Amino acid sequence: MRPLHILATVCLSLGSVLAVDQALYDSLVYHYKYATTAYGPCSSCAHPNGQTFINSFSNAKTNTHGYIARDDKKQEFLVVFRGRMNANDNGTFNNKKLVPYVGSAGSHVHAGFYAAYNSVKDDIDKKLKLATANSKYQFWGLTTVGHDTGGSLAVIAMLHLRNVFLDMHRTTWTYGQPRTGDLSFAFLVDQALGFSVHRVTYKDDGVPKSIPLNINTGYVHHPIEDWVKHNNASSTVQCREYGDKVVGEDEKCSLSTKPTTWNAAHENYFSINYKTSFCKK
Numbered sequence: 038m039r040p041l042h043i044l045a046t047v048c049l050s051l052g053s054v055l056a057v058d059q060a061l062y063d064s065l066v067y068h069y070k071y072a073t074t075a076y077g078p079c080s081s082c083a084h085p086n087g088q089t090f091i092n093s094f095s096n097a098k099t100n101t102h103g104y105i106a107r108d109d110k111k112q113e114f115l116v117v118f119r120g121r122m123n124a125n126d127n128g129t130f131n132n133k134k135l136v137p138y139v140g141s142a143g144s145h146v147h148a149g150f151y152a153a154y155n156s157v158k159d160d161i162d163k164k165l166k167l168a169t170a171n172s173k174y175q176f177w178g179l180t181t182v183g184h185d186t187g188g189s190l191a192v193i194a195m196l197h198l199r200n201v202f203l204d205m206h207r208t209t210w211t212y213g214q215p216r217t218g219d220l221s222f223a224f225l226v227d228q229a230l231g232f233s234v235h236r237v238t239y240k241d242d243g244v245p246k247s248i249p250l251n252i253n254t255g256y257v258h259h260p261i262e263d264w265v266k267h268n269n270a271s272s273t274v275q276c277r278e279y280g281d282k283v284v285g286e287d288e289k290c291s292l293s294t295k296p297t298t299w300n301a302a303h304e305n306y307f308s309i310n311y312k313t314s315f316c317k318k
Contacts, residue, residue: 054274054289057263062270065237065263066307068115068210070315071106072184075119079104082316085117092164096156100128103157103187105164113178113208114169116161116194120185120213120311124299129153130186133248135219135255138196144225146218147248147256150189154197161194162201169202179205184311185244185303188214188236192259196229209234213303216248216256223285226259227278236285239265239306243296250286258285268307 057065067086074085079093079102091105091114103118121130132149169177179202183191188211195209207230214236218226226234236258238245248256262276262285276287286292296302304311 054264054276054287056271057273057275059270061263061275062273065210065235065265065273066309068180068182069184069212069237069306069309070313071115071117071182072120072187072210072212073309073311073313074315075103075117075183075187076122076312077314077316079119082314084317086315087317091168094157094160094164096153099153099156100126101153101157101190103183103190105161105168107168108180111178113180114165114174114205115180115182116165116191116198118181118183118187118190118194120183120187130215138218138222138225141221141225144218144221146193146222147189147216150186150193150217153186154190154193158194158197161198165198165202169205175204177205178208180208180210182210183214184212184306186215188212189217192217192226192230192234195234196226199229207233210237211235212237212306213239213242213244215244216246216250216258218257218259219255220252220257220283223257223259223283227284232261234259234261235263236261237263237265237306238291240267240291240302241294241296241300242291242302242306243294243298243300244303245291246294246297247299249297250283250292252283257283260285262287262290264290265307 135145181191276290
């Protein structure tokens with residue numbers, strides 16, 4: 038079997054970028070509102086995005102925070118992770134060593150993000166099991182959401198939760214997510230979660246490129262990228278699963294923009310500031 042980095046370079050682009058339909062675009066915006074609400078005091082929000090607050094989770098040591106909600110409109114439970122409060126909130130982000138991802142030999146993940154999720158994993162499992170105990174929720178959806186580093190945690194979370202809540206259909210929405218693992222990890226996400234993961238990027242947001250791409254020994258994005266170039270469906274594209282060089286990195290999408298740091302685009306997806314609370318009392 039050829040090494041993964043060789044496979045990545047020979048698996049050339051499949052298809053082309055395509056504009057998303059209005060329903061998908063509306064879902065991108067809808068779930069972003071859950072992500073922005075996580076930046077406020079979750080425990081005091083009875084109705085995040087107009088739905089039902091279930092519980093919050095938090096670990097002060099790893100600075101990991103978020104909440105669980107029930108969406109009766111879409112029949113899904115959501116686990117929502119907060120990202121960094123600002124560009125200087127880098128304690129977890131700066132722990133960029135790649136460490137083994139347990140359960141997938143050869144896959145490596147960002148040490149800080151992995152430790153952050155593991156610090157709240159058991160608490161989330163317990164609270165989510167309690168929330169979904171009623172049999173009427175057995176076939177509801179399970180969704181993870183996060184902006185910035187919260188997006189990385191949302192992906193790591195779903196890799197775990199898919200093995201705990203087996204009957205629930207799964208979706209992940211991330212916004213401005215930095216690279217989270219190596220090439221083997223990108224393949225793991227693609228194989229385990231596939232098109233249920235929406236890695237949303239916006240205009241020239243620099244954070245998705247803030248941890249440099251290194252196919253051989255470093256970080257690589259996982260698919261599938263939805264690139265929002267302007268605030269409408271017709272200029273939002275679902276990128277190629279494979280770029281010209283590597284899985285998850287489509288040169289025709291946000292990778293074509295220059296910024297590599299936190300910038301205005303990162304703070305204002307869909308022209309909504311990342312700290313906007315969609316909390317209804």
